[in-house]
Amino acid sequence: xxxxxxxxxxxxxxxLSSVNAxxxxxxxxxxxxxxxxxxxxxxxxKGKSAITDANGGFTLHEDEVPDAIPSYSASTPGFISIQGSxxxxxxxxxxxxxxxxxxxxxxxxxxxxLSGSGSVNLEGFVNxxxxxxxxxxxGHAYQSVKxxxxxxxxxxxxxxxxxxxxxxxxxxxVLRVTADGYDTLSVPLSNLDTTLNLxxxxxASEYSFGWGLKNDPVPTRGCGKDLTLQKSxxxxxxxxxxxxxxxxxxxDNYDKNKPYRLxxxxxxxxxxxxxxxxxxxxxxxxxxxxxxxxxxxxxGNGGYAPWGQDxxxxxxxxxxxxxxxxxxxxxxxFSSGFSYGSMFTNGLxxxxxxxxxxxxxxxxxxxxxxxxxxxxxxxxxxxxxxLNDELCYPYMGRSARNLALQxxxxxxxxxxxxxxxxxxxxxxxxxxxxxxxxxxxxxxCTDNAGHIWDHKDQGQTQSWVPASTWEFFTQF
Numbered sequence: 001x002x003x004x005x006x007x008x009x010x011x012x013x014x015x016l017s018s019v020n021a022x023x024x025x026x027x028x029x030x031x032x033x034x035x036x037x038x039x040x041x042x043x044x045x046k047g048k049s050a051i052t053d054a055n056g057g058f059t060l061h062e063d064e065v066p067d068a069i070p071s072y073s074a075s076t077p078g079f080i081s082i083q084g085s086x087x088x089x090x091x092x093x094x095x096x097x098x099x100x101x102x103x104x105x106x107x108x109x110x111x112x113x114l115s116g117s118g119s120v121n122l123e124g125f126v127n128x129x130x131x132x133x134x135x136x137x138x139g140h141a142y143q144s145v146k147x148x149x150x151x152x153x154x155x156x157x158x159x160x161x162x163x164x165x166x167x168x169x170x171x172x173x174v175l176r177v178t179a180d181g182y183d184t185l186s187v188p189l190s191n192l193d194t195t196l197n198l199x200x201x202x203x204a205s206e207y208s209f210g211w212g213l214k215n216d217p218v219p220t221r222g223c224g225k226d227l228t229l230q231k232s233x234x235x236x237x238x239x240x241x242x243x244x245x246x247x248x249x250x251x252d253n254y255d256k257n258k259p260y261r262l263x264x265x266x267x268x269x270x271x272x273x274x275x276x277x278x279x280x281x282x283x284x285x286x287x288x289x290x291x292x293x294x295x296x297x298x299x300g301n302g303g304y305a306p307w308g309q310d311x312x313x314x315x316x317x318x319x320x321x322x323x324x325x326x327x328x329x330x331x332x333x334f335s336s337g338f339s340y341g342s343m344f345t346n347g348l349x350x351x352x353x354x355x356x357x358x359x360x361x362x363x364x365x366x367x368x369x370x371x372x373x374x375x376x377x378x379x380x381x382x383x384x385x386x387l388n389d390e391l392c393y394p395y396m397g398r399s400a401r402n403l404a405l406q407x408x409x410x411x412x413x414x415x416x417x418x419x420x421x422x423x424x425x426x427x428x429x430x431x432x433x434x435x436x437x438x439x440x441x442x443x444x445c446t447d448n449a450g451h452i453w454d455h456k457d458q459g460q461t462q463s464w465v466p467a468s469t470w471e472f473f474t475q476f
Contacts, residue, residue, distance in 0.1 A: 022062055023061040023192075024043070024059070024061070024192055024195075024196070025060075025196070026057070026195060027056045027058075027196075027198065028041070028179070028198045028200060029197075030199070031200065031201050032202075035052075036056050037052050037055075037056060038180075039051070039052040039056070039058075039177055039178065039200065040052075040177065040179070041175060041177050043060055043173045043174070043175055043189075044173060044175075044176055044238060044239075045173045046060075048060045048061075060175075086119055086121050087121075088118075089118065090118075091117060096113060096115055096137075097113070097115060098112075098113055098137040099134065099135075100135045100136075101134050172188065172189060172190055174186055174187065174189065175187045175196070176240055176317070177198055179200055181202060182201060183221075183320055183324075184320035184321075185198060185200055185201075186321075211331060212438075213439070213475060214476070217331065218259070218329055218330045219259045219329065219330070220324070220327065220330050221324055222322070222324050222325045222327055222328060223258075223328075224256055224327070225327075226256060227250070227254055230248065231248075231249070231250040231251075231254065232250070233247075234246060234248065234273075234274075237318065237321070239313070239314055239317045239318065240313060240317060241310050241314070244298055244299045244314065245298075245299040246296060246298050246299065247274060247298075248294070248296050249277065249285060249294070249296075250294050250326070251292075253291055257327060258327055259330075260293060260294045260326070260327060260328055261294070261329055261332045261333075261334070261474075262294050262322065262326075262329070262334070263281060263295050263335075263336065263473065264296050264297070264298070264335040264337075265281040265296070265336055265341070266307065266336070266337030266338075266341030267306065267340075267341045268337075268338045268339035268341050268453075269306055271338075271339075271341070272299060272300075273297040273299040273300075276297040277297050280466075281295040282336050282360075282362070282465065282466060283465065283466025283469075284473075287467065287470040294322075294326060296318075298314065298315075298318060300341075305340065307340060307341065307343070307347075308369075309370045311344060312347070312351075315348060315352070319355060331357060331476075332476055333356055333357060334357060334358050334360070335348055335349075335360075336359065336361070337362065338362040338453035339362070339363050339391070339392060339453075340369065342361035342363055342365075343361075343364055343365050343368075345360075345361050346361045346366060347372060349361075349381060350371060350372055350373075350375065350403070351374065351375050353375060354377075357380060358380030358381065359381055360382040360383075360469045361381075361384070363384065363389055363397065363452070364396070364397050364400050365392040365396035365397065366399050366403070367396060378408040378439075378440035379404065379408070379440060380408075380472070380476070381401065381408070382443040382445070382468075383397050383445065384446075384455060384468075385446050386450050386452065387422065387423060388448055389449070389451045390450065390451065401442065405436065405442055407440075408433075408436040408440040408441075408442055411437075415436045415442065418434060422444075422446040423448055426457065427457045428445055428446065428447035428455060428457055428464055430444070430445040430468055431443070431445070431446075441472070441475070443468070445468060453465060
């Protein structure tokens with residue numbers, strides 16, 4: 001992740017109808033030095049976005065009218081020019097001329113009342129090699145200009161009220177750049193008139209399609225950084241489409257140089273992230289006796305259907321943030337969920353094979369939710385299905401399972417034709433498919449239960465689901 005700020009050297013007169021209240025320009029390239037086209041650049045607070053062109057370039061700008069500017073019908077024509085640091089002005093009468101100079105941060109450097117015609121030397125008030133804003137009022141006419149102390153330009157006032165370029169003092173934002181195949185880049189901006197050179201880092205993905213079981217950890221860029229997140233609790237997180245509350249549990253003995261497994265828990269319709277956290281992330285957290293895992297539960301969108309198309313972006317941005325701030329093993333990221341949360345997790349398994357090693361879905365379905373087009377790529381997949389479920393019917397779970405089998409089939413095999421053994425009268429059955437690539441196992445667990453996640457065998461008080469899932473995730 002790299003970025004640099006380039007000082008502006010432009011000297012342009014903004015006249016008459018409108019001028020830019022801010023302009024952010026930039027160029028995006030890969031860590032190999034190639035232009036990245038089609039990347040999305042977004043100012044989080046402003047909500048302005050742009051797509052990079054073939055050269056990796058983008059521009060974000062906006063016209064604004066300051067709240068303090070009143071509307072006038074009368075005006076006095078005049079002339080203004082800036083040569084170096086000298087502001088010259090003239091008009092037909094002796095109306096008051098008000099001049100204010102601001103730096104790029106919105107700090108006022110000069111306020112001067114003039115009259116008639118004349119000139120003022122700004123050299124004592126500004127850095128002659130900087131870029132500044134001059135806000136000038138001649139009679140009832142307003143105009144704002146942006147200038148470099150080393151530039152030269154001039155123009156004619158028409159007397160028509162213009163839009164000011166003055167940026168409010170202290171205005172900041174965050175520029176977020178996303179592109180398929182690259183880690184998300186977030187750049188804090190202390191001002192909104194700047195040019196940026198940005199470098200995106202390619203997302204590590206080879207593990208999903210080539211690494212065998214028990215591969216060496218793949219540390220993220222957050223390794224070595226001091227911990228800034230609360231170990232056990234929650235935080236409000238600003239992402240590109242709003243704010244969500246995130247529940248998190250980090251091991252008490254967290255080591256910033258040790259890559260940790262990362263497990264997501266997605267809540268059901270009518271549930272919430274706090275419920276996932278209080279239940280130990282579907283019962284897995286108590287099984288992490290080696291403190292090898294970070295658990296995370298994001299809050300859904302608060303609607304009747306808590307997960308939708310935008311939440312794929314939420315997942316991408318949240319994962320990028322976590323990998324940038326925590327020491328995570330990027331080859332061991334997992335997602336789990338129940339009901340609508342399992343449907344969202346199953347959706348992630350269709351197009352997030354490059355970042356998810358495996359998923360576990362409890363009572364899932366591949367309908368009645370927005371789903372991305374599936375990529376023809378494998379992912380380890382585990383399903384738990386109550387054969388008496390009358391909400392997410394067994395045929396729905398089998399349909400989702402069969403898509404995974406289609407992509408995970410071993411060379412020369414068609415795992416969709418393999419018949420799984422299902423429940424008997426008193427105990428559950430977990431069937432491990434044989435005709436799949438050993439790097440991408442598929443497990444299908446069934447019993448006679450209905451629409452619940454914590455299935456129990458007859459006469460038992462302990463659910464068998466957490467242990468079976470934990471075994472499935474920790475085999476990698």
